[in-house]
Amino acid sequence: MWKYIGFVFALLFASLTYGQNKSIADNYFNRGDYEKALEIYSQLYEKSPNNYNLFIDLVKTHQELEAYDKAHQLLEEKRRAIRNPRILVELAQNARLQEKESRANEYYQMALDEVRERPMYASTIGRALEGYNLLDWAEEVYKLALKNENANTSLQLRLAYVYGEQGKVQEMFLTFIDLIEKEPRYNNIAQHHFSNYILEDKDNEANQIFKRVLLQKIQKEPKLTYYELLSWVFIQEKNYRNAFTQEKAIRRRDKEEGLGRVKSLAILAYQNEAFELTKDIANYILEEADPRDMQTIFDGEHLLLQLDVATAKEKDYPKVVSHFKDLIAKYKEQANVAILEMDYAKFIAYKLNEKKKAIQQLREILKRDLPRYNEASIRLLLGDILVTDNQFNPALIQYTHVQRSMEGQELGHEANFKIAQTSYFKGDFRWALTQLNVLKRATTQLIANDAMFLNLRIQDNILGDSTHTSLKDFAAADLLVLQDKPQQAIELLNDILVNHQGKSIIDDAHFKLGELYFDLGNYEQAAEHWEVVVQEHTYDLLADAAFYRLGLLYEEKFNQPEKAMTYYERIIFDYSDSIYFVDARKRFRKLRGDFNPKT
Numbered sequence: 133m134w135k136y137i138g139f140v141f142a143l144l145f146a147s148l149t150y151g152q153n154k155s156i157a158d159n160y161f162n163r164g165d166y167e168k169a170l171e172i173y174s175q176l177y178e179k180s181p182n183n184y185n186l187f188i189d190l191v192k193t194h195q196e197l198e199a200y201d202k203a204h205q206l207l208e209e210k211r212r213a214i215r216n217p218r219i220l221v222e223l224a225q226n227a228r229l230q231e232k233e234s235r236a237n238e239y240y241q242m243a244l245d246e247v248r249e250r251p252m253y254a255s256t257i258g259r260a261l262e263g264y265n266l267l268d269w270a271e272e273v274y275k276l277a278l279k280n281e282n283a284n285t286s287l288q289l290r291l292a293y294v295y296g297e298q299g300k301v302q303e304m305f306l307t308f309i310d311l312i313e314k315e316p317r318y319n320n321i322a323q324h325h326f327s328n329y330i331l332e333d334k335d336n337e338a339n340q341i342f343k344r345v346l347l348q349k350i351q352k353e354p355k356l357t358y359y360e361l362l363s364w365v366f367i368q369e370k371n372y373r374n375a376f377t378q379e380k381a382i383r384r385r386d387k388e389e390g391l392g393r394v395k396s397l398a399i400l401a402y403q404n405e406a407f408e409l410t411k412d413i414a415n416y417i418l419e420e421a422d423p424r425d426m427q428t429i430f431d432g433e434h435l436l437l438q439l440d441v442a443t444a445k446e447k448d449y450p451k452v453v454s455h456f457k458d459l460i461a462k463y464k465e466q467a468n469v470a471i472l473e474m475d476y477a478k479f480i481a482y483k484l485n486e487k488k489k490a491i492q493q494l495r496e497i498l499k500r501d502l503p504r505y506n507e508a509s510i511r512l513l514l515g516d517i518l519v520t521d522n523q524f525n526p527a528l529i530q531y532t533h534v535q536r537s538m539e540g541q542e543l544g545h546e547a548n549f550k551i552a553q554t555s556y557f558k559g560d561f562r563w564a565l566t567q568l569n570v571l572k573r574a575t576t577q578l579i580a581n582d583a584m585f586l587n588l589r590i591q592d593n594i595l596g597d598s599t600h601t602s603l604k605d606f607a608a609a610d611l612l613v614l615q616d617k618p619q620q621a622i623e624l625l626n627d628i629l630v631n632h633q634g635k636s637i638i639d640d641a642h643f644k645l646g647e648l649y650f651d652l653g654n655y656e657q658a659a660e661h662w663e664v665v666v667q668e669h670t671y672d673l674l675a676d677a678a679f680y681r682l683g684l685l686y687e688e689k690f691n692q693p694e695k696a697m698t699y700y701e702r703i704i705f706d707y708s709d710s711i712y713f714v715d716a717r718k719r720f721r722k723l724r725g726d727f728n729p730k731t
Contacts, residue, residue, distance in 0.1 A: 639669035
């Protein structure tokens with residue numbers, strides 16, 4: 133027994149020692165101290181000659197020291213000892229480093245021969261070639277292996293990726309489409325990858341190629357996959373009308389296809405304020421729905437009601453009220469009625485400005501026996517209306533109830549954030565920070581981001597100001613925005629700029645003013661305030677957001693792409709950890725005219 137324990141302890145100690153020494157060697161290598169790295173790698177390799185990754189580290193260290201003959205010797209010895217065709221790629225790389233291109237090509241050809249003889253090596257060799265950016269050779273490896281009728285579909289995926297890296301966009305699209313037809317499970321992977329190339333701009337070259345490929349395929353054989361992908365690309369372009377045409381074509385060809393995709397399209401159109409189209413889709417849903425499918429019928433009718441609310445002028449409000457009452461009466465015996473009642477309360481509170489009436493109606497609904505989720509949603513809405521009516525403590529009671537009943541769930545996290553936000557409006561900044569710290573574990577990215585920004589705003593502005601006057605004024609402006617009083621908020625924010633000069637709140641005030649002026653359509657003044665942030669507060673919290681907003685402003689509103697590029701470029705080079713980095717880089721490359729977004 134003791135011998136066994138001693139053996140296990142010795143094994144664990146040896147493993148720990150190896151890991152420590154390997155880390156030291158890696159550190160030396162990364163710092164460019166190759167002699168020291170070589171010494172440790174050699175010692176480790178002597179003890180673990182079957183560790184292939186360690187062997188490659190040893191070879192690369194010799195190459196960095198320009199000891200190419202020694203690297204070649206090690207590779208040839210390993211090649212004789214084991215059959216690992218990746219070694220041929222390493223031998224080729226060693227030759228390339230010596231500018232012996234013809235010799236390198238011989239090794240690449242030998243690797244191809246290995247694949248021809250044993251296709252199972254294709255993945256190993258192909259990935260090794262990709263690692264050295266030898267994409268043409270990797271392409272040949274995958275194409276050769278795919279000639280085998282039993283080839284793994286993962287090789288076709290690798291080939292599609294390689295085509296994309298090479299800028300062979302049409303070949304990439306065709307390869308992915310073929311892969312999706314064989315294995316529909318790759319559909320999400322393909323669409324995610326297509327997003328690197330497909331832009332909102334319908335004239336983008338990749339968009340045009342993709343649509344042309346799909347239309348040609350449809351002409352030859354009208355498969356549902358092609359219509360679905362065509363609908364997808366139209367959605368990326370926000371051309372929802374054409375996407376709707378494709379969705380109808382899909383249903384004509386497959387009567388078993390439900391209305392789920394069409395409903396999702398209707399929601400997208402509504403969210404993007406394509407109201408006429410949304411109405412057309414909602415009516416289509418009602419026409420096509422099975423009379424027994426009450427949920428789909430409710431969804432269609434609810435969407436038409438939402439359209440009425442979104443498009444109504446003040447003179448239309450009585451009709452909207454009548455519409456609400458009719459639907460609530462129709463669905464009063466169903467759980468869905470709670471959704472209609474919540475929407476009605478919002479309409480009463482925010483459109484008719486009858487907050488007291490809305491609050492009373494929601495309290496009456498809460499007296500009923502409700503499903504837990506519905507009750508939590510209603511309490512959140514009740515809390516929101518109470519906040520806009522300056523009833524902070526009653527709002528906190530509602531939020532706290534949801535926080536406890538839905539702990540660990542999305543609504544619970546949302547309640548946590550609303551408690552923090554309400555405490556912030558009240559000026560209770562310490563309690564707000566306590567609640568925001570809880571949200572570091574929030575699973576919803578939007579809530580986590582909102583919590584992070586509010587957390588940083590409070591922390592940045594409570595230091596060195598015992599009275600917290602500037603932050604209280606800013607919180608009051610934030611509340612005015614929530615209460616849909618933008619002009620009053622602008623006046624208060626301008627007062628902050630005058631009365632709190634030199635305080636850290638100044639960049640927040642300029643950024644918020646930019647947002648308010650943008651929402652009001654005053655783009656010139658929005659630009660002026662965001663320019664102050666990027667010029668005078670370059671290293672503060674909101675700088676990357678201001679650069680991004682300016683980029684969008686000059687790209688989409690001022691039609692000055694060159695100017696927009698300068699702002700996106702600053703994010704790319706100076707704010708690589710920004711949440712705007714990925715989109716800024718994509719937009720920059722599009723404006724620059726890059727065909728392949730990965731180059």
